[in-house]
Amino acid sequence: MKGISRRRFLAASVIGGAATTLTMSKKAMGAGTFEGYPEGMGVLVDLTRCVGCRSCEAACNKEQKLPEPAMPFDDPSVFDQTGHGGQKRRPDENAYTVVNRYDPPGANHPLFRKLQCNHCNEPACLTSCFVSAYTKTREGAVVYNEKVCVGCRNCMIACPFQIPAYSYSSAFDPVIKKCIFCYDTRLKYGKPPACVEACPQGVLTFGHRKELIKIGQDRIKARPDRYVDHIYGETEVGGTGWMYLSGVPFEQAGFDTTLGKEPIISNVKEFLSTVPMVLAIWPALFTGFHLLARKKGHADEDHSHESQEDEKS
Amino acid sequence: MDKKSTLKWLAWGMLIAGFFMASPLWGNAGEIPESLELQSLSELYEGVSFDHLLHMDMVGNCAACHHHGTGDPVEDENCARCHSYSKDTEVVSCGSCHPLEPFSPEYLREKEMDANRYHRDMPGLKAAYHQSCLGCHNEMGGPTGCQDCHPRTEAGDALFRAGAYAPESGAAAGHH
Ligand code: SF4
Ligand code: SF4
Numbered sequence: 001m002k003g004i005s006r007r008r009f010l011a012a013s014v015i016g017g018a019a020t021t022l023t024m025s026k027k028a029m030g031a032g033t034f035e036g037y038p039e040g041m042g043v044l045v046d047l048t049r050c051v052g053c054r055s056c057e058a059a060c061n062k063e064q065k066l067p068e069p070a071m072p073f074d075d076p077s078v079f080d081q082t083g084h085g086g087q088k089r090r091p092d093e094n095a096y097t098v099v100n101r102y103d104p105p106g107a108n109h110p111l112f113r114k115l116q117c118n119h120c121n122e123p124a125c126l127t128s129c130f131v132s133a134y135t136k137t138r139e140g141a142v143v144y145n146e147k148v149c150v151g152c153r154n155c156m157i158a159c160p161f162q163i164p165a166y167s168y169s170s171a172f173d174p175v176i177k178k179c180i181f182c183y184d185t186r187l188k189y190g191k192p193p194a195c196v197e198a199c200p201q202g203v204l205t206f207g208h209r210k211e212l213i214k215i216g217q218d219r220i221k222a223r224p225d226r227y228v229d230h231i232y233g234e235t236e237v238g239g240t241g242w243m244y245l246s247g248v249p250f251e252q253a254g255f256d257t258t259l260g261k262e263p264i265i266s267n268v269k270e271f272l273s274t275v276p277m278v279l280a281i282w283p284a285l286f287t288g289f290h291l292l293a294r295k296k297g298h299a300d301e302d303h304s305h306e307s308q309e310d311e312k313s
Numbered sequence: 314m315d316k317k318s319t320l321k322w323l324a325w326g327m328l329i330a331g332f333f334m335a336s337p338l339w340g341n342a343g344e345i346p347e348s349l350e351l352q353s354l355s356e357l358y359e360g361v362s363f364d365h366l367l368h369m370d371m372v373g374n375c376a377a378c379h380h381h382g383t384g385d386p387v388e389d390e391n392c393a394r395c396h397s398y399s400k401d402t403e404v405v406s407c408g409s410c411h412p413l414e415p416f417s418p419e420y421l422r423e424k425e426m427d428a429n430r431y432h433r434d435m436p437g438l439k440a441a442y443h444q445s446c447l448g449c450h451n452e453m454g455g456p457t458g459c460q461d462c463h464p465r466t467e468a469g470d471a472l473f474r475a476g477a478y479a480p481e482s483g484a485a486a487g488h489h
Contacts, residue, residue, distance in 0.1 A: 051447060053459055058472045072475035074459070109451075190418035197416070201447070202440025206416040211425075215434045222391050 040121070040140035041187065042209035042241035043196060044216050045114060047253060048226055049203045052079070052099055052112035059198035060097045060116075063182055067094050088254065091115055092165040093177040097195060104252040111246075113253050114195070114203070117142060117163045117179040118233060119241030124264030125178075128158035133176070139188065140209060140241045141181035149175050160237050160259050181241070209241055216245055238263030345369070353413060354439055357469035361462055371453075378445055379405045395431075411441040 058073040060066070071078060079101035081089055088100045097116035104111055123142045126134035133148040134155070151174025155164045164176045182193035192206035205215060216231040232250050233243035236259050244255070251257045345365070352360040369375070375383035380392050382402030387393040412420055415437030424433055436444060450457050459465075470476040 049444065051457075058474070061474075062472055068480050069474055070480060072479050073473040074475050190421075192416035200439055200443040202436040202444060205434070207421060208425075211433070218434060 037136075037138050037140065038210075039138055040209045040241060041181075041206065042119070042140055042212050042243060043193070044205040044207070044212040044231075044243050044245065046203050046205070046219070046245045047111060047113055048245065048247040049201045050099070050112040050114065051201055052076070052101060052110070053200065054078075054099050055198040055200060056114055056195035056204070057095065057097055057099055059194040060179075061095065063185060063194035064096055066096070069095065089115075090165075091117075091163060091179065093167040096177070096179040100254065102253050104248040107248060111248060111253055115161075116195075116242070117181070118161055119179075119181055120237055120263075121239040121241070122237070122263035124158040124160060124237070125155035125164055127264070128154040130154065137183060137187075139181075139183070141183040141187050142241075143180045143183050144176060144178070146175045151175060158264060160256065160264055209239075209243075212243060216243065219245060235261045237261070351442070353408065354442075354463075356466070357472055358459075358463035358465055372449075375405075377449075407441050407445075408438050411436060411438040413438050415440070 054073045057069075061069065061073070078089065083089070089098045091098050097114055099112055099114045102111045102113060119136075119140055119142045121136075123134060123136055125144075126136060126142065129144075129149075130152075131148050131150055133144045133146075134142060135144070136142050151166065153164075153166055153176075155176060156162075156166060164178045167175045167177050181187050182191075186193055192204075196204040196206045205212060207215070213231060213234055216234070220227045220229055220231075226247055228246050228249060230250065231243050231245060232255055233240035238261065244250070246253055246255075249257075347364075347366040349363040349365050350360055351363055354360075368378075372378065374385050374388060376385040376388045380389060381387045381396035381399050382405050384401050387396050387399075410432075412435070414420060415435070424430060435441075446462070447457060449455065456462065465473065465475070467477075471478045474480055
């Protein structure tokens, strides 16, 4: 156990040290120029169609082998659940997607909205991660490598949609958990994610991101009485893979409409300057661990022995 | 054209004409199904016994559900832009247009290859049923609970962690 975590810290310190200096400058230069992979897939979420049945939540739970929920998925009382400060439910390490109910003023029926990772074109989680645990795949998914994650929680702070959740299941193996677009089991093979397949109402339309924008525009054009004239996610934070159509102003459905079109990368720079501690302390810590480890190894001045020891542990 | 090929064409003509005469024409009241067993989604839910006759009586206009091709005037303005004078179609069942798997790689590719296709945004069969049925039930005060139309199967209970599969600590507070 001790050996494993030490090896991981060693590896992380090497990658992390390089990543903080190299990738930050590279990424800062590329800000705002990347429009997503041409083949990137996405999902168009039509809020006017959602009936709050939570089939998507149940399907996600099964597909991702998530723990048993506290209540059955057909129990509507979850819609009245609130967390700290009256906050509605958020995706967490036990549920990569949740459906919330909103009651827009003047509407005669409630509105339901599914939350999950939006699979940004230029993911802030990815750019903020200094061990490069995140990848934006060609197919459009934002995935992460649990083996590399050191649990520093930079991505939790950087994500404009508060998506990555922190798994506390093991203090020695802290990892981030979030929706991965069913990448491993479905998207990789061209198949839609489990929630899309489960939805009875056609709320979720899976396809190439470019095609989805056209479809969204056409729906708005065909039924201007039904839709607000905006596709949320088409341009927000540099564009997201999951995009939304709504019949009410987006802020009434709990969307942050203050994010702007700039990818979060430029904001991350600000964030990093306001929280210089994160960047300053971690590499130092890692260097410390690294030196400690080396010192121990140096006791008998035998490098090969040290690495052998590491392999065994 | 020699005699032999003329005969061949005649035979083909008769065959085709015979086929059309024998096939169920929806304009003909006798051919309209009184009830339908909708089984395409019966894994998590039991099949739906759909009383077509009852719904025809209540709705009155075939086009309200079938868009066009039934002989009734087209109701949806958007469909009417092209289909006001469309001929009656041979088959008007939901599944004859709405695909069972609207997001399969094969179907997406097929749509992509067909650059001139207008119906690029056609709901799959499951979505078409639910949008049509639930949409109207909501407006008209019909049943809207999932299990009002189709009780869950055991596989459905297992997926929803309900019934015999309900979590034991139902009262335990979830993680916020
Ligand atoms: S929504 Fe958050 S977690 Fe998902 S890709 Fe964007 S920044 Fe990353
Ligand atoms: S399955 Fe579809 S209709 Fe049901 S809650 Fe999820 S998005 Fe809404």
